[in-house]
Amino acid sequence: DAGITQSPRHKVTETGTPVTLRCHQTENHRYMYWYRQDPGHGLRLIHYSYGVKDTDKGEVSDGYSVSRSKTEDFLLTLESATSSQTSVYFCAIYSPKGADGELFFGEGSRLTVL
């Protein structure tokens, strides 16, 4: 158990509304990530963070912003949700343990934008 929790786990919202997904970790890891998963595309990186107030864009960052004001929390915000943002969102942390390290994922947040 990597101590990652995502909230909410399920959300249905309407086009144009703001949405914030929260990722909380208890392990004090430095690197955190937000991915989205869609059929036929696999997991795609949205944003990631090296530490507090240190974030960068991934391959599908348009329409998303993030914030990391505390080590344990990484927030993903959709300022104005669109139907194309209907997806399953996974938060992940990188643990340097072992020879290659490992990415641990939260259980996912299923977002439906109507």
Added chain:
Amino acid sequence: RKEVEQDPGPFNVPEGATVAFNCTYSNSASQSFFWYRQDCRKEPKLLMSVYSSGNEDGRFTAQLNRASQYISLLIRDSKLSDSATYLCVVLGDTGRRALTFGSGTRLQVQP
């Protein structure tokens, strides 16, 4: 062209069969390679790392061919519990520690 490409399957095999999945990656500077497993509606979990010398973990064998930019996973004596989606994963930039995922290959082991 996608950075990591996999055959989506599904691969339908009987229990006890041997099945192999392949994956190609486009970034020749990629540093590390992994196979993750994802059960239906669950989060991905690390199955095993992949090394140039090849490595084995029980019934699972992973191989890497850097010259051809090709990764494979072999599952011997398939079990019903092996049914899942297998994700080929590449670490291209060690500074970011950000992994690039293939779309996954779905395996269904049948009794």
